[in-house]
Amino acid sequence: MLYPYVSVDCVLLGIDNERLCVLLTERKNAGIGITEYKLPGSLIYETEDLEEAAYRVLNETTGFKRIPLKQFRSFGSPSRTANKEDVQWLENDSQMKVGRIVTVGYLALCKVRKTKPDRVYGLSKWTPVTQLPRLPFDHKDIITEATKEIRAWIEIEPSIVFDYLPDKFTALQLRRTYEIIYNKELDVRNFHKKMNSLGYIIPTHETEINVPHRSARFYRFDKVKYNKLHSKLNKA
Amino acid sequence: MLYPYVSVDCVLLGIDNERLCVLLTERKNAGIGITEYKLPGSLIYETEDLEEAAYRVLNETTGFKRIPLKQFRSFGSPSRTANKEDVQWLENDSQMKVGRIVTVGYLALCKVRKTKPDRVYGLSKWTPVTQLPRLPFDHKDIITEATKEIRAWIEIEPSIVFDYLPDKFTALQLRRTYEIIYNKELDVRNFHKKMNSLGYIIPTHETEINVPHRSARFYRFDKVKYNKLHSKLNKA
């Protein structure tokens, strides 16, 4: 049974074509010939924890099950449901009468390529955060808050960027990720130095092939070493 | 009209007798001769924003109106309301039937002395976070999360410590505040240097009187200078 007072919304961020993008899902039943988008989200079930609901949405939308999702803020203005069209759509979709809804925002950085269209949510689409379409409720505000939050989160838990990257990645890919998220250029040499000094980014013996320039080395993220280094910090 | 699905809880932290303390309010109607405590909190009203509700609770409990309150996390486990006694009390108190409740946690650092007992909330009591009594729902978890959060918040917005301190304060008072919140000793000389280098902590010409040792200078927090310094950071 759905609990029609509280929802979760997931802001899934990824990088596509050198732009920071957010995953939007198609609104089903928006009307004939009309395609509208929204943040992936759902009313919670009566017996479901908030985090559980967020992981359900993540999985239904992307197929991912275990990437770290962070609760970053709740949104509860009574005027969230001021737009009658939005409420109407939600009532159709959930088959419930809804009044005011407080929503809990969750955030993740994840791979753009691997997401898939889904039975539950319909088509989804990675959209640059600078080119958002009209969105229902206060979804634009939620996205704005989420993009601010992601930087703070990466500083606390740098490992989340490796959920976004492929298992083997080049120094350039990692650098670009930081450049796009922080929206500034980073010095190549300093970046290499820092990367090598961390101890948990391990050079492999594989390199790129078939590139029209010197081939880049692939690196991998060593989770075990990372965890050891970070568990020490907690004690200090 | 109360909205019996969502509540706010305020974790008001302060320092008393060299210990980090949290404000707990008396549960009214707990039973004859029994004194029970809880976090100051309330169901939200139907037309009230979350932040509005949090400020209402702050004001009703402490008389403070404008100190910065930060939303830090929501708690929504279905088992929050597992304890029937807690639910019973809440139903008595609110005169409403309640089932599951999602609560939004707010956090502030504030002055211990100036709080006052209140008509709405009954007596309140500053209690060391290491000596909490039995608390209803998941209030202990909420306090634990809040004490973790306060450090991160001070780093982002150092001005909040001055809401806790009196208008004129000594270097020792400020240092003790940091020592207690971060739970480690700070070097006196380095602390003075840092304090003087910030530019928004202004020495006054007043000093302590009637102390059995060299009297300390009072400092004040210059909000205007602070804001100027910080608005530059936002642009960079």
Place this chain on the structure above:
DNA sequence: CCAAAAGTGTTGGCCCTACACCCATGG
């Protein structure tokens, strides 16, 4: 004169920044 806290400078290490050149590869 004693106890208690106030106040004050210097040094070394670490980390961050800025900056320029040669290397490997495919076309």
Place this chain on the structure above:
DNA sequence: CCATGGGTGTAGGGCCAACACTTTTGG
């Protein structure tokens, strides 16, 4: 041979941490 990105070292500045003594005041 050229275009493209890969990969490397050094020097200066700022910030933090460590460290000890003299001053003031009340009792």
